[in-house]
Amino acid sequence: MTDQFTFKLLATDGGARRGKISMPRGNVRTPAFMPVGTGGTVKAMYLDQVRDLGSDIILGNTYHLMLRPGAERVARLGGLHDFARWPHPILTDSGGFQVMSLSGLRKLDERGVVFRSHIDGAKHEMSPERSIEIQGLLDSDIQMQLDECIALPAEPAEVQRAMELSLRWAERCKTAFGDQPGKAMFGIVQGGDVPELRVKSAQALNSMDLKGYAVGGLAVGEPQAVMLDMLSITCPELPENKPRYLMGVGTPDDILKSVARGIDMFDCVMPTRAGRHGLAYTRFGKINLKNARHADDPRPLDEESTCPAARDYSRAYLHHLVRSNEALGAMLLTWNNLAYYQSLMAEIRDGIASGKFVDMAARISEGWARGDI
Numbered sequence: 352m353t354d355q356f357t358f359k360l361l362a363t364d365g366g367a368r369r370g371k372i373s374m375p376r377g378n379v380r381t382p383a384f385m386p387v388g389t390g391g392t393v394k395a396m397y398l399d400q401v402r403d404l405g406s407d408i409i410l411g412n413t414y415h416l417m418l419r420p421g422a423e424r425v426a427r428l429g430g431l432h433d434f435a436r437w438p439h440p441i442l443t444d445s446g447g448f449q450v451m452s453l454s455g456l457r458k459l460d461e462r463g464v465v466f467r468s469h470i471d472g473a474k475h476e477m478s479p480e481r482s483i484e485i486q487g488l489l490d491s492d493i494q495m496q497l498d499e500c501i502a503l504p505a506e507p508a509e510v511q512r513a514m515e516l517s518l519r520w521a522e523r524c525k526t527a528f529g530d531q532p533g534k535a536m537f538g539i540v541q542g543g544d545v546p547e548l549r550v551k552s553a554q555a556l557n558s559m560d561l562k563g564y565a566v567g568g569l570a571v572g573e574p575q576a577v578m579l580d581m582l583s584i585t586c587p588e589l590p591e592n593k594p595r596y597l598m599g600v601g602t603p604d605d606i607l608k609s610v611a612r613g614i615d616m617f618d619c620v621m622p623t624r625a626g627r628h629g630l631a632y633t634r635f636g637k638i639n640l641k642n643a644r645h646a647d648d649p650r651p652l653d654e655e656s657t658c659p660a661a662r663d664y665s666r667a668y669l670h671h672l673v674r675s676n677e678a679l680g681a682m683l684l685t686w687n688n689l690a691y692y693q694s695l696m697a698e699i700r701d702g703i704a705s706g707k708f709v710d711m712a713a714r715i716s717e718g719w720a721r722g723d724i
């Protein structure tokens with residue numbers, strides 16, 4: 352047990368890193384995939400299942416929880432861990448990304464973002480200080496600075512404006528967060544697809560001596576090659592003794608290639624959202640259970656999986672559930688997908704620890720390319 356937030360680099364293999372984050376609520380084995388919770392739940396899953404799959408940490412959802420049921424109410428009820436019965440670490444995003452993508456009317460200026468709730472149209476102001484206050488009310492263990500994430504492609508002048516605003520907001524978030532030994536506030540590197548802006552953002556955040564660093568402003572419409580190039584430019588500028596979190600990423604292939612460039616933490620709605628839409632992630636690649644070709648297939652998704660959803664149900668049954676829009680279809684495919692993602696992360700961690708990351712990554716990628724499954 353510890354009352355501090357610490358990161359320990361345990362092994363490296365090329366650019367890939369194996370580490371451990373220690374916090375009062377528990378440890379996070381990195382590279383880590385963080386299942387995405389929305390209103391304090393990972394959709395279509397019981398949190399005990401999420402834990403049993405090997406998830407050390409989940410994401411909470413600042414924007415949704417502040418609108419409903421309200422951050423002050425969650426605090427009155429003991430904070431998000433008690434509210435959702437998840438006693439392990441929780442990371443919360445600042446809410447800015449969603450305001451930019453979800454809410455209707457919104458105005459952004461030096462003070463922060465003013466927006467209307469997509470639920471009831473009520474007006475809300477989200478300043479850097481208010482975002483940190485909300486994340487504190489949720490009792491989040493890892494809090495993200497408020498930032499401005501812009502979609503790509505974008506004009507370099509616009510990328511620079513948003514990056515420099517985000518740096519000023521990082522300073523304000525650091526001040527608002529203050530000194531909370533068992534918790535962390537991560538800065539977010541911006542700079543779009545402009546190498547010199549990425550370096551400037553990373554170096555400025557580096558000098559703020561934060562407990563962890565996220566790489567933001569990616570997975571916003573750019574090709575994978577651009578995202579990977581930005582990682583190759585950004586990660587070397589970040590301290591190697593602090594965790595690095597690539598926000599919103601990604602597919603299994605994105606994750607393998609980003610780990611190779613020095614990323615430690617990932618979050619993505621893909622496995623959970625795809626599961627609700629009939630898509631199964633497996634070590635043989637993606638399988639769309641909506642497709643009629645599965646209607647008579649008695650095989651499970653993966654008879655060697657330890658996850659019952661992958662091992663014990665025929666593709667014909669899963670196809671039937673998905674086609675009939677049965678809740679069990681979403682439940683089983685979400686369970687399968689998170690189990691697959693966490694087994695991929697465990698294989699990645701073992702590969703780095705044994706110095707076999709490159710061979711392991713090649714073998715995994717060949718499995719996906721096997722074709723007809």
Ligand SMILES: CNc1nc2c(CCNC[C@]34C[C@H]5C[C@H](C[C@H](C5)C3)C4)c3nc(N)[nH]c(=O)c3cc2[nH]1
Nearest residue numbers: 387388412444445448500567568569570571598599
């Ligand atoms: C997909 N690509 C992408 N995502 C990104 C996110 C959100 C990360 N996921 C958190 C989130 C976002 C939504 C959906 C769930 C729950 C909750 C609301 C928190 C994950 C980002 N968040 C911030 N603050 N800044 C970014 O630059 C950024 C870039 C991203 N690029």
